[in-house]
Amino acid sequence: MNTPSSFTPSDCPVGPDSLTQITRRQTNPTRWHGAGWTDFAGALRAAGVDLLESLAACGAFATDAGGTAYGMPHGMVIAKSAQQISSLLKIAQRFGVPVTVRGGGLTTEGESVAFGGVLLDMTGMSRVQTIDAGALTVRTQTGIFWHSLAEELRREGLDYLSAPLNLTSTVGGSLNVGGIDVNSPRLGCSADQAIALQIVTPTGEIVECSETENAAQFQRAILGYGQFCVITEATLKIRRYTPVRMQYFYYSSLTTAVEDLQRLDRDDASDYSGILTIMDSAVNLLVAFDSDEREAAFNQRWKAQLRGHGELGFALRALPRYLLQPWKWPEALYLLRRKKQLFPEFRRPEYVRDGLMQDRTVVFSRAVWKYWGSRQMVIPDLATSAEKFVAAVTRGNAVCRKYFPHYTLYCVGIKLRDDHKPHYELSCIPPDAEGWAYGCEFEPMMDRVYSRDHLQSFKNEIYDIGLDIGASYYRFGGMMKGYIRRAFGDEMVDRHLAMKQQADPAMILNRNVVF
Amino acid sequence: MFDIFAKATPAPRDYAACSGCSLCLLVCPVWRKTRDLRYTPHGRAKALQHGVAAADLKDSIDSCTLCGACVPACPENIDLVAMTLDLRRQLPPVRPLAIGTRGVKKIADYSRQSVLLAGAALREHDAARRAAMQLLGCAPVLDDGDDIALALEAGAQISAARQEEFLLPLRTAAQLIVADALLAQQLGRWLPQMQISNLGMALSRRADLRRQLRNDDLYVIEPRAYHADYEARVRYYDDLRHATGCAMNLDLQRIAIPATARSLSQRLGLKTPDDAEQTHWLLQGRKIARIVVEDAGDIAAFRQISTLPVVHLAELPND
Structure with missing residues (x-):
């Protein structure tokens, strides 16, 4: 392991006031030159x-x-x-x-x-093999996009449990790294939905595995970052399809919004929850429900206790703040422009009718690709226990503010399963998390061209927070793998190695x- | 600073803007058939970004059905149909097309009437063509430009003489109702003042036909016209779906699933069409009693794999 040593800017360009005493090297892999x-x-x-x-x-x-x-x-x-x-x-x-x-x-x-x-x-391996509507399971090849799986399941009135809000995530990719949905606070990550797998080991053995059959290989395959096998087929739990009823609450304080999010998760007050922001100026807590009954219970017991506001209430509260601070008018105009772009996208009548969102992934993913996506996407993240999450978000937000004029934060909880602890080791799930883990993605808007150095410095500074508070990361591999030993320690990494x-x-x- | 109230309509971009998001794969019938990225807009755009020549993409360019589903799916606003057509124009013709003048002696005068350009597929279903003409009050037409439609699809040259021969009588019409979407778009460029409608839309607007649609129908939208004007049509068809209760060939993104997936070679008759997988996918899991199509070209594909009644929209029994 590299022991922390004094750092000089010539090692790698980083922000001048990022944490010191931490060696940081961008770890672009060396090209394999093709011997043989x-x-x-x-x-x-x-x-x-x-x-x-x-x-x-x-x-x-x-x-x-x-x-x-x-x-x-x-x-x-x-x-x-x-x-x-x-x-x-x-x-x-x-x-x-x-x-x-x-x-x-x-x-x-x-x-x-x-x-x-x-x-x-x-x-290339992206076909659904069998759908068992009685047992509520599906067997599929794992190269399938979650959205393609949804298309097949929906014809039978069925749906997957949880999957990333991105149309082009694949089942195999999510099983390897986690896969987070806005229902993960209730259902866990996508990888938790796998019942059985067919894998091919790095030495070419084809193995069927599950919690009861070749369990050790099953544990390593799930959340294994592709290190121990290629997952070729998966049996996943599924459910009956329901459209979702959405409600949005707007906050001007990140801390307050995160606290309310965590409370809703603890109390099992909603079926879906998450935070999506425009910088830290407009913080949107979204909650959603699979049934009228669940929504009615929320309206009765929890809604009044939330400290967020509706769209109009939020605007009326923000107006005097911006009127009194003319230097913030460009920010106010950005918020208005962003609202004008995004809100209609989330309310397109062909996807949202009578207050019911027909397919959350379609709505969110189309908006994400259209209004967040670009040729470059840099999304460092922090994954922490519930207790550390407010600190992680607020400190990460300060880093975003320093590096970029415009950015988005996406926060969501992940319900943990005690019986899945072996899967969670050396993964995005932090070792100290109990009950729920929480993740926050820090995504700058690429509305201008940034140098790679600028982007790398930003990522480093976010990841340094993780080291400081004891967090994990969803994206700890590849160019950020230099953080793995520092985050997880030599003993765990050497054991996995x-x-x-x-x-x-x-x-x-x-x-x-x-x- | 005050552009927040401006309505932005960005111009379409070219292949260089492709970020490789793969969203086009989800809706591409050729991807569904091949599971091979090379045969997708994503694959072609990325190859072009790496300096690959059109000649090295020949099979991929030929495979595209031009259904246009990738266009509304693309977050980068790339005109992917135009990209493929441009590539086709760079290649030697798959089959030489003789797009010469037809030597029409007498120029038709439509005297401000509506004209239906039915195209080859609808002409094969003459009852449907006649019904459509009657419903829409269209004058009979001698030259419906089916050779021009095929040339547009193949990226073949159309002589100025043939173009003028085709357009001259059409200039006397009040409106053109066009079955072929590529031809309709090109006519929009050639005759910018002319009112041009798509056949499916023109028929489906009729209240008497709408009343015949049932909640156990599968209504099959013609995908090229739908995707070429997606933002307007997605709302139109969503309303039609809710008003009638019928199922439609729309996926979860509300992008139209084509009933056939024919390459250029298949359209030119050089290879045998193999529509079965695509048509099966369209019917999979649906509880329907009848199939209603906008495109007469879909009728045979459905009849090959299904015993359900298949009717053209114009042939729905009238009140």
Whole structure:
């Protein structure tokens, strides 16, 4: 482990008043230079695996959603079956060729970018196999986008339990890293919804696993950041579909909004909850319900106790504040412009009718891609216990204020399951969290061009807060992996590294993502 | 500073703006069939960004159905149909198309009447074509520009003489009702003053036809016209769906699922169409008793895999 040492700005450009005494190095992986590639490619093709080496095939995978890490594979393979992936991994082990697995490519730190070697595109395996409406389970290939799964389930009047609010997240990607929805405060993360998996180990064995069958492999696969296997099929819990009834409350204080969010979660007052902000000036606590009964109970017992306001009430309270502070008028105009852009998007009648939102992921994801997405997306985050969350959010918010004129915070809770603690180790779930973990994403608006150094400094400063207060991160891999040992400690990391070396002797699978 | 009240309508962007979000995959019928990124707008845009030439994307360019579902899905506002058509124009023709003049001796005069440009698919279903003409009060037309529609789709050259021969009589019409969406869009550019309507919209506005739609119908919107004017039509069809109770070929994003997924080679008759998987997907899990189509080209595809009655919108029994 690198011991903390004195830091000089020449090591890496960082903000001048970010935490000192912490060594920080941007950890772009070294490119694998292709030793033995020709022999490997020949062996792969002899085994019947279609390897694509053209620029047209590989170019689409040069970066991820983050758009700051660039690498090119030597070749790519479109996933077709567990047997094909098994052949690929066995031959890759023999030749020492790295294999990078990609689902929707929604990583931001280059975790799904191949810096040489093979890129395995899992979206080739994206078919639903069986839907059991009686048992409320689905068996699916894991390269499927959650949205495509929703399209199939909805025809049967069914829905998945929880999935990221992004149409192009894949099931496999979420099982590997978590997957957070606005119903995660009740249902846990997406990875918690898996009942059984088919995996292919780094040495090419095809294994069926669950809590009761090959349990150790199941534990390592779930939230395993792709280190211990390729997940090829999953059996997931599902539910009957219901549209959701949304309510929005607006705050001018982050702390107050977070406190109210946590109270609602503790009291199980809503089916969905989360915070989405425009800087720290307009803090929106959203709550939603699967049934009229749940909403009526909320209206009766909790609504009056929330300290947020409706849209008009919030505007009336904000108006005098801005009138008395003319230097903040540009901010007020930005809020108005943003409101004009966003609010109609969240109320489009084809998605929201009679107060019911038909599909939350469609509404949120379309808005996110349209009004937050850009060629670069930098979204450092902090994941903490409930007790530390207010501090994490307020300190992270101050960092955002320092680096960017405009940004968004997204906060949500994750209900933890005691029986899933083995899954949570070395993951986004902080070791000290009990009951709920909380995550906050800090997303700058890329309304101008920022240098990579500026963005990296911002990320470092957010992550430094995590080290200081004892947090975890949703995006700790790839370019941010330098924080892993500092966040989790040598003992835990070395134990997992030993497991990785045993499972993946040539260290070929998703190399450089975690270890 | 005060632009907050301005209505922004950003101009369409080109392939260079693709951020690789993959949202186009979710709605692409070719992706559904192949699960291969190379055969998607995302794959083509990214390849172009890496300097790949159109000739190296030949199969991908041919595979595109031009359904346009990717256009409203794209958060970067890239005109992905235009991108594919532009690529087609850069390639040698898949099949040489003879788009010459037809040597029409007498120029038709529509005397301010409505004209239906039915196209090849609707002409094959003559009863539907006649019904549509009667319902919409259209004059008969000798030249409906089906060769021009095909040329537009293939990215082939259309001679100035043929273009003028086609347009000259149309200038005398009061309005054009066009079955083929690509042709309708091009006519909008050629005849900017002309009132041009899409056949599906023109028919579905009629109260007598609306009354015939039932809640156990699957109403199949013609996707090209729908996606070309998505913001207006998504509301229109949503209202129609709620007013009639019928199911529609719309996904959860309210993007139209095409009933067929035909490549250019298949449209030109060089390869056999294989619509079954797409059509099965459209019907999967739906409890319906009848299929009502806007595009006559969908009738055969449904009849191949389903015993349900399939009718063109114009053929719905009248009050």
